[in-house]
Structure formats: C-alpha cells, structure tokens
Amino acid sequence: MTTADATGWIGDPATALRVAEGFDLAAVDPDATPAYRGSKADGVADLAAEAPKLDELQERLFAASRSEATDQAVLLVLQAMDSAGKGGIVRHVVGSVDPQGVMLTAFKKPTPEELAHDFLWRIERRLPEPGFIGVFDRSHYEDVLIGRVRALAPADEIERRYDAINDFEARVVASGTRIVKVMLHISHAEQGARLMERLDRPDKHWKYNPGDVDERALWPDYMAAYQTVFERTSTAVAPWHVVPANRKWYARLAVQRLLVDALEAVNPQWPPATFDVALEKERLAATMPS
Amino acid sequence: MTTADATGWIGDPATALRVAEGFDLAAVDPDATPAYRGSKADGVADLAAEAPKLDELQERLFAASRSEATDQAVLLVLQAMDSAGKGGIVRHVVGSVDPQGVMLTAFKKPTPEELAHDFLWRIERRLPEPGFIGVFDRSHYEDVLIGRVRALAPADEIERRYDAINDFEARVVASGTRIVKVMLHISHAEQGARLMERLDRPDKHWKYNPGDVDERALWPDYMAAYQTVFERTSTAVAPWHVVPANRKWYARLAVQRLLVDALEAVNPQWPPATFDVALEKERLAATMPS
Numbered sequence: 001m002t003t004a005d006a007t008g009w010i011g012d013p014a015t016a017l018r019v020a021e022g023f024d025l026a027a028v029d030p031d032a033t034p035a036y037r038g039s040k041a042d043g044v045a046d047l048a049a050e051a052p053k054l055d056e057l058q059e060r061l062f063a064a065s066r067s068e069a070t071d072q073a074v075l076l077v078l079q080a081m082d083s084a085g086k087g088g089i090v091r092h093v094v095g096s097v098d099p100q101g102v103m104l105t106a107f108k109k110p111t112p113e114e115l116a117h118d119f120l121w122r123i124e125r126r127l128p129e130p131g132f133i134g135v136f137d138r139s140h141y142e143d144v145l146i147g148r149v150r151a152l153a154p155a156d157e158i159e160r161r162y163d164a165i166n167d168f169e170a171r172v173v174a175s176g177t178r179i180v181k182v183m184l185h186i187s188h189a190e191q192g193a194r195l196m197e198r199l200d201r202p203d204k205h206w207k208y209n210p211g212d213v214d215e216r217a218l219w220p221d222y223m224a225a226y227q228t229v230f231e232r233t234s235t236a237v238a239p240w241h242v243v244p245a246n247r248k249w250y251a252r253l254a255v256q257r258l259l260v261d262a263l264e265a266v267n268p269q270w271p272p273a274t275f276d277v278a279l280e281k282e283r284l285a286a287t288m289p290s
Numbered sequence: 291m292t293t294a295d296a297t298g299w300i301g302d303p304a305t306a307l308r309v310a311e312g313f314d315l316a317a318v319d320p321d322a323t324p325a326y327r328g329s330k331a332d333g334v335a336d337l338a339a340e341a342p343k344l345d346e347l348q349e350r351l352f353a354a355s356r357s358e359a360t361d362q363a364v365l366l367v368l369q370a371m372d373s374a375g376k377g378g379i380v381r382h383v384v385g386s387v388d389p390q391g392v393m394l395t396a397f398k399k400p401t402p403e404e405l406a407h408d409f410l411w412r413i414e415r416r417l418p419e420p421g422f423i424g425v426f427d428r429s430h431y432e433d434v435l436i437g438r439v440r441a442l443a444p445a446d447e448i449e450r451r452y453d454a455i456n457d458f459e460a461r462v463v464a465s466g467t468r469i470v471k472v473m474l475h476i477s478h479a480e481q482g483a484r485l486m487e488r489l490d491r492p493d494k495h496w497k498y499n500p501g502d503v504d505e506r507a508l509w510p511d512y513m514a515a516y517q518t519v520f521e522r523t524s525t526a527v528a529p530w531h532v533v534p535a536n537r538k539w540y541a542r543l544a545v546q547r548l549l550v551d552a553l554e555a556v557n558p559q560w561p562p563a564t565f566d567v568a569l570e571k572e573r574l575a576a577t578m579p580s
C-alpha cells in the first residue's frame with residue numbers, strides 16, 4: 001500500500017481527530033486508526049517515509065528564524081494517562097528532526113518555587129523561541145487534570161484556570177506560535193497490560209511508580225476531567241486532538257502528520273540572503289589559493 | 291570489513307586522538323582517520339551499527355538517575371572553526387539517542403546579562419543534570435579563543451581563565467560529570483570549500499555570515515589560540531581530543547566512539563526497583579478483570 005505517492009491515509013487526521021462540538025471521549029475507540037487504512041507495517045513505513053518532510057520543514061522554520069525572517073514557532077502539547085506513549089512520540093517522531101531545533105520540556109510535579117507563582121508561570125518560561133519546535137511532555141493541563149482529580153487547588157481556582165488557559169493560548173498563538181494539542185488515548189485494559197510489562201521487566205522497573213496504580217484507580221475521574229478539558233479548552237485557535245493510542249504505530253504516525261500539517265500551514269521558506277552573495281563569493285575566493 | 295564482530299577500528303580513538311604532552315596541532319592531518327582502517331561506506335555502517343549501544347548506555351544512565359541511583363552525567367564539549375561539522379555531530383551522533391536524555395546548548399555571543407557575570411556563569415547554568423548527556427556547541431573555550439584572538443578581554447584576564455577553566459572542570463568532574471572535550475579539526479582549504487558551498491546554495495545561505503570570512507582571515511591566530519588551549523587545559527581529568535574532520539563520516543564515528551567510551555566508563559546499570567515488585571504486581575492485577 002505504501003509507495004512514493006500513496007500512503008495509508010484515506011483522510012485528514014487533523015480533521016478526523018479534532019475535538020469539535022459534541023465531542024464525547026467515551027465514544028472514542030482507543031484501538032481505532034481514524035483516517036488510516038493500513039497495517040502496522042504500512043504505518044511504520046509511512047512514518048519513515050514522512051520523516052524527511054518533517055525534517056525539511058523543521059530546518060526551514062529554524063533557518064527562517066535565524067535570519068529573523070519569521071517569528072513563528074510550533075508547540076506540541078502532549079497529555080495522556082501513564083504509559084500511553086508520550087515518550088515514544090518524543091523518541092520516534094520528535095527524535096527524527098535535528099535536536100538543535102527542538103525545545104523539549106518534561107513538566108514534573110511543581111517545585112516550591114513554581115508553586116509560589118501562578119500555574120502558567122513555569123509554562124510561559126518554556127515556550128519555544130521563534131524557529132523552534134517546542135514539546136511539552138505534560139503541561140499546564142496537569143493543573144486542571146490531576147489538579148482537579150486530586151483537588152490540589154480550591155474548586156474556584158480550578159474553575160478559573162480554563163479561561164486563563166484559553167487566554168494564555170490565544171496570546172501565544174497571536175505571537176506566532178502554532179499550538180498542536182494532543183491527548184494520547186489508551187484503554188484502561190491497555191494501561192494495565194503496559195504497567196504489568198514494566199513490572200515484569202527489570203529494565204523497565206525504573207519507569208514504574210507505585211503511585212501509578214493509585215492514579216489508575218481514579219481512571220473514571222481522569223476521563224471526566226479530560227472531557228471537561230476538551231469542552232472548555234478546545235478552541236478555534238488551539239483545538240485538541242484525541243489520538244487513539246492502543247496501537248503505538250498509529251499514534252506516532254498521527255502525531256507526525258499533525259506536526260507536518262502545522263508546519264505546512266506555517267509554510268517556512270529558506271530565508272533570502274542578508275548579504276551580497278556575489279560580493280561574499282569574491283571575498284571568500286580571495287582567501288583561497290588559485 | 292564491517293560485521294557484527296569486526297569494525298574498522300584498529301585502535302582506540304580515545305588514545306589516538308587525545309592531546310598529550312608535546313602535542314602539536316600543526317602536525318595533525320585533517321584528512322587522516324586515526325585508529326580507523328576502512329572506507330567511508332565502512333564508517334557509515336559502523337556508525338549505524340554502534341548507535342544502539344550508545345542508545346542503551348544513555349537510557350541506562352538516565353534510568354539510574356531517575357531512581358537516584360547515580361549522580362553521574364556526561365558532558366560533550368564541541369569546539370571548532372566555522373563549518374567544521376559541529377552541527378553534524380549533534381544531528382547524527384547525539385541525535386541517535388532519546389532526546390529526553392539530552393541537554394543541548396548552543397552558546398552564542400554573550401548577552402549583556404551574561405557579560406555582567408564571570409565568563410563561567412552561563413556555562414555552570416547549563417551543566418547537565420544527573421543522568422543527562424549535556425552537549426555544548428561552543429563553550430567556555432570561546433572566552434580564550436575568540437576572546438584571545440579578538441582581545442575581547444584584557445590580557446591578564448584571558449590569562450587567568452585557563453586556570454579558572456581547569457579548576458571549574460575539576461569541580462565538575464568531581465561532582466560526577468565526565469567531560470569529553472572535542473575539537474573538530476578541518477583544514478583551511480576545506481573550510482573555504484564548505485563556505486563556498488553555503489554561498490552556492492540558496493538553502494544554505496542562512497548558515498553563512500559575512501563575519502565568517504573575517505574570522506577565516508585570522509586562521510593562524512585561531513590555530514595558535516587552540517594550541518595554547520590544548521597546552522593549558524588538556525588535563526588528566528578532562529583531556530582534549532583533536533578529531534580530524536575533513537572527512538565528516540570519520541569525525542562522527544570518532545565522536546560517537548568517544549561518547550560510548552565515556553558511558554562505558556560510567557557503566558550505568560538498570561536501577562533496582564525501589565518498591566516491592568511482587569506486591570505491586572498484586573495491586574495492579576487487582577485492577578484488571580480476570
């Protein structure tokens with residue numbers, strides 16, 4: 001199915017996965033492969049085939065910013081339950097482009113210093129500079145996910161945050177940063193199997209934390225919190241995409257495509273020379289033996 | 291020549307490339323491939339074959355740090371004349387490991403804030419955390435390279451810096467960070483050809499700066515400044531390696547090997563579980579339908 005011209009995509013994942021009016025997380029099948037018709041082997045081949053395109057787009061974006069020809073950037077926000085595959089996205093999708101153009105942040109439990117500020121303070125500090133692809137492995141959404149489920153802040157503060165996030169993201173978009181928001185969606189059963197694998201393999205023990213089972217016990221609460229996030233923060237300028245992620249190969253392929261789409265919308269061009277090319281060739285030639 | 295067991299290496303590059311007593315930069319052939327006997331094709335194959343080893347070592351280092359089983363890190367310091375291939379090292383060597391475990395910094399001309407502090411201030415802030423591979427694309431050595439050639443600081447301040455660097459690096463090493471210092475060494479003619487290519491190709495114009503020719507005119511001064519750096523700062527705890535870099539494939543292969551050597555010396559192990567594995571399996575199993 002995969003040739004130079006044809007891929008397994010039969011639709012646009014940006015449309016198929018977008019959270020729109022009436023979205024219901026419970027209706028999303030984590031095993032599905034929306035807008036894609038192909039096997040795992042097709043998907044792996046398509047991922048590899050598309051990597052050079054993502055790579056060139058990223059380099060053009062970076063190049064344009066170095067010449068101050070653009071103030072644009074792209075920010076990928078990754079949210080998910082434990083073991084849903086955020087790390088695999090970083091590794092296999094983001095990892096295929098030049099590390100010099102990527103600004104990656106894994107947000108952990110806030111530090112005392114971070115807690116002393118508004119919840120968006122640490123986020124703002126890690127926004128990508130022009131020309132960069134920023135990646136948030138967890139994000140400000142934790143403050144309305146675990147924040148809500150665990151009641152880490154008063155209810156009215158949690159409530160305030162949805163609008164604060166929308167205002168913040170609108171500002172970020174207006175400043176030239178395109179935001180791609182992705183929730184990787186696995187099933188409760190799949191999470192169980194993945195956590196068990198971490199317990200079965202000594203080389204995976206470091207990825208396991210007893211707290212993972214405590215969070216898992218709150219699965220329905222988290223799903224409800226995600227549903228609220230989607231209803232309140234999937235805006236026209238920064239929509240959410242829910243990516244079925246039981247099949248890792250599909251999730252990677254879909255996120256790659258969302259990134260390519262975002263970069264194609266930016267449409268970065270090689271910047272024009274900011275110097276006289278002919279003159280510089282003469283100057284350089286004069287330094288070389290004839 | 292390249293099989294699962296045999297590579298083109300016929301010696302240890304860490305030894306062959308190390309700056310030792312009596313080192314003379316002028317005697318290094320930028321076209322050479324020390325300790326390696328093989329073609330470009332062999333080198334490319336060896337680079338790919340070794341990547342999984344670097345990858346696993348990096349993951350082990352990262353894993354150990356997450357469980358606080360280690361305070362160790364690795365810092366790769368890259369210095370070179372323009373166009374020598376630092377970017378290619380970042381892309382093709384560092385880029386082969388998980389971006390989550392890499393902390394990359396490209397040091398530019400110091401900002402006013404940075405200039406208001408000691409020259410090591412901005413460097414210290416970007417040291418890798420435990421478990422990380424830090425990469426410096428340019429470094430504190432700029433302050434005794436362009437700093438010296440362009441007389442950006444008084445002579446006695448430049449003079450002071452060599453010892454300050456040695457003291458600083460000794461502290462860094464003592465704190466658990468292994469430092470791999472690399473100068474990529476190209477010839478004056480090769481630089482001319484590479485800069486001309488940047489002028490010939492519109493998609494490379496962004497990498498060119500008229501100042502590059504100005505710096506090139508000072509080539510002998512830079513070589514002298516590097517020679518002094520090697521004499522003053524190639525210490526037992528943090529030795530320099532001069533990597534002939536006219537052949538990009540060799541430079542990448544050699545730096546990959548230096549990184550693998552450094553990580554093998556750290557010898558990171560999968561950390562033991564910090565929890566009761568059997569108990570956690572029971573807890574997790576209780577969450578899954580039978």
